[in-house]
Amino acid sequence: MSNLTSMATMLALTAIPNIELPAYGEILELWAVDPSRNISRTWRICKRRDLFGWTVVEWGWGRIGSRGxxxxxxxxxxxxxxxxxxxxxxxxxxxxxxxxxxxxxxD
Structure with a gap:
């Protein structure tokens, strides 16, 4: 990843308050909610290591309250x-x- 791309990524991440890359095993959950437009979305991501030492990234999305x-x-x-x-x-x-x-x- 180039320095310019890396800098652009970090600037864009500041658009989400208090956002950091999740630590291993930590689940980061984000919501986008606007009742007037019936928008109710959830998004979550987790980064962890498996038994073989490989890194696993799991993420999910959907409507809040649904399985997604x-x-x-x-x-x-x-x-x-x-x-x-x-x-x-x-x-x-x-x-x-x-x-x-x-x-x-x-949170």
Whole structure:
């Protein structure tokens, strides 16, 4: 990843208040809610190591209160997992431009 891309990613991540890359085993959950437009979305991501030392990235999305969908990707190199997490978080940071509602951390 180039320095310019890395800087752009970090600037975009500041659009989501108090956002950081999740630590291993930590679940980061974000919500985008606008009752007037009936938008009620949830998005979560978790980065962990499996029994073989590979890095697993799991993320899920859907309507708040529903089962939603999920995806899991396994990486041998942790740097590639971190790059995926950054790309996914960048997409969430751009949500306000795309759907009109920003994602906020759900704590």
């Amino acid at each position: 969908q999920s995806r899991t990707v396994v990486f041998e190199q942790p740097e590639k997992a971190v790059a995926l997490v950054r790309r996914l978080l960048l997409r969430r940071a751009n949500a306000e431009r795309r759907i009109g509602v920003a994602y906020r951390r759900c």
